[in-house]
Amino acid sequence: MAKKVSLKDIAQKAGVSIASVSYVLTKGNNSGVGPELSEKIKKIASELNYRPNQIAKSLQSGKSYSIGLIVADISNPFFANIARIIEDQAKKYNYTVIFGSSDEMASKSSDLITFFVNRQVDGFIIAPAEDSLEQIKALQKQNIPFVLIDRYFPEIDTNYVATDNFMATFKATNKLIESGNSEIGLIAYNSELYHMQERINGYCKAIEEAGCSPKKSNIKKIDFSSLKEQINKKVDELVLSDNPVSAILFATNTLALYGLKRIDALKLKVPDDVSVIVFDAAEAFDFYYCPLTYIKQPLFEIGTNAVDILVDQIDKPNKKLSQVCIKSTLVENESSK
Amino acid sequence: MAKKVSLKDIAQKAGVSIASVSYVLTKGNNSGVGPELSEKIKKIASELNYRPNQIAKSLQSGKSYSIGLIVADISNPFFANIARIIEDQAKKYNYTVIFGSSDEMASKSSDLITFFVNRQVDGFIIAPAEDSLEQIKALQKQNIPFVLIDRYFPEIDTNYVATDNFMATFKATNKLIESGNSEIGLIAYNSELYHMQERINGYCKAIEEAGCSPKKSNIKKIDFSSLKEQINKKVDELVLSDNPVSAILFATNTLALYGLKRIDALKLKVPDDVSVIVFDAAEAFDFYYCPLTYIKQPLFEIGTNAVDILVDQIDKPNKKLSQVCIKSTLVENESSK
DNA sequence: TTGAAAGCGATACCAT
DNA sequence: ATGGTATCGCTTTCAA
Numbered sequence: 001m002a003k004k005v006s007l008k009d010i011a012q013k014a015g016v017s018i019a020s021v022s023y024v025l026t027k028g029n030n031s032g033v034g035p036e037l038s039e040k041i042k043k044i045a046s047e048l049n050y051r052p053n054q055i056a057k058s059l060q061s062g063k064s065y066s067i068g069l070i071v072a073d074i075s076n077p078f079f080a081n082i083a084r085i086i087e088d089q090a091k092k093y094n095y096t097v098i099f100g101s102s103d104e105m106a107s108k109s110s111d112l113i114t115f116f117v118n119r120q121v122d123g124f125i126i127a128p129a130e131d132s133l134e135q136i137k138a139l140q141k142q143n144i145p146f147v148l149i150d151r152y153f154p155e156i157d158t159n160y161v162a163t164d165n166f167m168a169t170f171k172a173t174n175k176l177i178e179s180g181n182s183e184i185g186l187i188a189y190n191s192e193l194y195h196m197q198e199r200i201n202g203y204c205k206a207i208e209e210a211g212c213s214p215k216k217s218n219i220k221k222i223d224f225s226s227l228k229e230q231i232n233k234k235v236d237e238l239v240l241s242d243n244p245v246s247a248i249l250f251a252t253n254t255l256a257l258y259g260l261k262r263i264d265a266l267k268l269k270v271p272d273d274v275s276v277i278v279f280d281a282a283e284a285f286d287f288y289y290c291p292l293t294y295i296k297q298p299l300f301e302i303g304t305n306a307v308d309i310l311v312d313q314i315d316k317p318n319k320k321l322s323q324v325c326i327k328s329t330l331v332e333n334e335s336s337k
Numbered sequence: 338m339a340k341k342v343s344l345k346d347i348a349q350k351a352g353v354s355i356a357s358v359s360y361v362l363t364k365g366n367n368s369g370v371g372p373e374l375s376e377k378i379k380k381i382a383s384e385l386n387y388r389p390n391q392i393a394k395s396l397q398s399g400k401s402y403s404i405g406l407i408v409a410d411i412s413n414p415f416f417a418n419i420a421r422i423i424e425d426q427a428k429k430y431n432y433t434v435i436f437g438s439s440d441e442m443a444s445k446s447s448d449l450i451t452f453f454v455n456r457q458v459d460g461f462i463i464a465p466a467e468d469s470l471e472q473i474k475a476l477q478k479q480n481i482p483f484v485l486i487d488r489y490f491p492e493i494d495t496n497y498v499a500t501d502n503f504m505a506t507f508k509a510t511n512k513l514i515e516s517g518n519s520e521i522g523l524i525a526y527n528s529e530l531y532h533m534q535e536r537i538n539g540y541c542k543a544i545e546e547a548g549c550s551p552k553k554s555n556i557k558k559i560d561f562s563s564l565k566e567q568i569n570k571k572v573d574e575l576v577l578s579d580n581p582v583s584a585i586l587f588a589t590n591t592l593a594l595y596g597l598k599r600i601d602a603l604k605l606k607v608p609d610d611v612s613v614i615v616f617d618a619a620e621a622f623d624f625y626y627c628p629l630t631y632i633k634q635p636l637f638e639i640g641t642n643a644v645d646i647l648v649d650q651i652d653k654p655n656k657k658l659s660q661v662c663i664k665s666t667l668v669e670n671e672s673s674k
Numbered sequence: 675t676t677g678a679a680a681g682c683g684a685t686a687c688c689a690t
Numbered sequence: 691a692t693g694g695t696a697t698c699g700c701t702t703t704c705a706a
Binding site: 004006007008018019022023026052053055056057058059060061 | 698699700701702
């Protein structure tokens with residue numbers, strides 16, 4: 001790699017001090033440096049195609065202008081979309097985004113956080129993995145700015161931006177009840193994460209308000225790590241039991257993707273045999289024969305807010321925490337009839 | 338942010354020099370430092386929870402251990418999947434990935450490259466945008482290591498990893514011919530990018546070998562920036578003309594996504610009314626009523642090879658260039674019958 | 675208006 | 691075996 005041009009090179013060529021060059025190049029016109037000298041330096045800098053070394057700047061300033069984004073899996077459309085929004089928003093503040101996927105595993109998440117802290121990121125945007133509470137607390141203790149997205153921990157006070165998961169599934173379940181479904185199944189992840197708990201709670205609350213009590217047998221929980229192995233059995237339990245459900249609410253779009261495949265394989269028709277509502281849209285559903293009713297999360301707002309809050313927190317470390325909860329909307333289609 | 342622990346802090350607490358601390362912490366046991374002192378330093382370092390400042394290391398070593406990934410759009414599943422593979426592979430070498438989306442625009446691509454160069458990335462993995470040839474040449478001239486993926490420029494000698502686009506569409510078109518289709522349409526992007534040209538060439542070659550000459554009216558080109566505005570008209574021109582095609586080859590999965598929606602809207606059935614082959618798989622096709630024949634790109638190989646080659650190039654700047662072309666496979670399903 | 679020099683944190687050469 | 695010190699590129703204080 002050809003050696004890079006530094007302030008020193010410019011200073012030598014111009015026959016001035018490094019300091020003067022620095023002044024001109026960073027402060028612009030009102031640098032205190034004389035106009036002719038100023039011009040000369042600018043000219044040489046551009047001739048030499050000078051590019052400031054961001055690393056050196058960072059070492060000196062203590063700011064890297066980079067943020068670490070940790071999600072479950074960057075290849076998951078939900079997170080890929082958020083990543084794009086975060087990228088664009090971060091660029092507005094001149095921040096760079098470095099990313100990592102935790103695969104919902106605390107150990108990977110922990111490694112990533114350490115890795116990124118060593119690289120001196122100025123802050124984090126994190127969709128925290130199961131059992132990562134301690135890591136988040138550690139971040140807090142070290143006063144490293146961060147914003148949680150998608151999920152958060154109600155027991156600790158942090159910045160977060162998420163949707164109102166409880167209301168979202170509450171409304172969705174109500175919709176299914178209104179459509180005349182009495183037995184409604186829920187397929188969720190087997191997780192203590194707050195967003196998942198809230199989705200389950202919203203479902204239960206709606207059932208209760210309808211005067212029933214939520215049945216354990218209608219709530220199926222699937223392990224993150226063995227989705228494909230468990231989903232068929234859980235779907236079967238819901239729709240093939242003695243008292244089968246007439247509707248299913250899927251707590252994420254990945255669950256729905258595989259769940260619907262099973263429903264199709266069983267030759268059951270949506271919505272005639274089973275009504276369906278899905279949490280989150282996905283391109284995959286574009287071609288489903290029955291247009292799906294789904295809960296639409298405010299991705300753009302989540303992403304932009306997260307960046308705004310993080311950057312603000314980085315600039316003003318004593319700012320009070322921001323906890324943003326944004327409503328999702330229920331997009332009604334045929335599948336919930 | 339609580340001030341970070343530095344070598345100096347450890348040195349002070351241990352009553353030794355910074356140099357000794359550095360030796361112990363970087364060289365391990367055979368550091369030349371006495372065993373007792375060694376232990377003492379290690380103990381204090383871990384007590385203080387010392388984390389080396391990667392920025393300082395980078396400044397000193399001239400290596401940032403980060404690579405810039407520039408794709409068209411990180412939220413596009415194709416690139417999101419590649420990003421994940423690159424992330425995992427980079428981690429094996431202790432590299433961090435920072436990413437940016439060019440939206441297929443040369444201007445954005447150029448900004449990103451500059452931005453990342455300033456941040457001292459050690460190298461790039463780039464899916465080059467239209468008209469970005471000059472930027473790539475500039476990278477070359479500056480001796481900055483990079484590997485192109487997905488597309489490359491045949492007129493310049495660079496590292497690249499791509500699939501054999503020509504063979505892929507050649508075989509796909511042949512398949513459609515074998516299935517008895519005489520008029521075959523191609524929907525591609527209106528782009529000079531090599532991968533797109535090769536996909537078009539492969540199609541033409543297959544038609545020629547079948548003893549026909551490719552008709553201009555059967556080849557439809559769509560602008561990147563106005564896909565949704567143009568696709569319906571192009572599909573219509575293919576299937577509703579006086580001499581309609583009986584099969585369509587889509588040059589990317591995004592084109593197919595919208596093209597198939599149009600075909601459905603026209604009440605045409607796949608494959609009875611129109612046979613279809615798609616370049617690349619996508620979750621979106623999982624639910625298409627007719628299982629689609631598609632060209633499966635070797636994503637994993639492309640991603641891992643790109644990282645391997647880049648890291649090798651960073652370590653050995655004089656190494657000769659690697660140009661890797663990996664076959665895609667045609668996954669045959671109902672839609673091409 | 676200009677510049678010398680300290681310092682950011684870590685490494686490595688060269689003394690002792 | 692241990693440590694002083696120059697160095698990476700840049701910013702900023704202080705002095706001239």
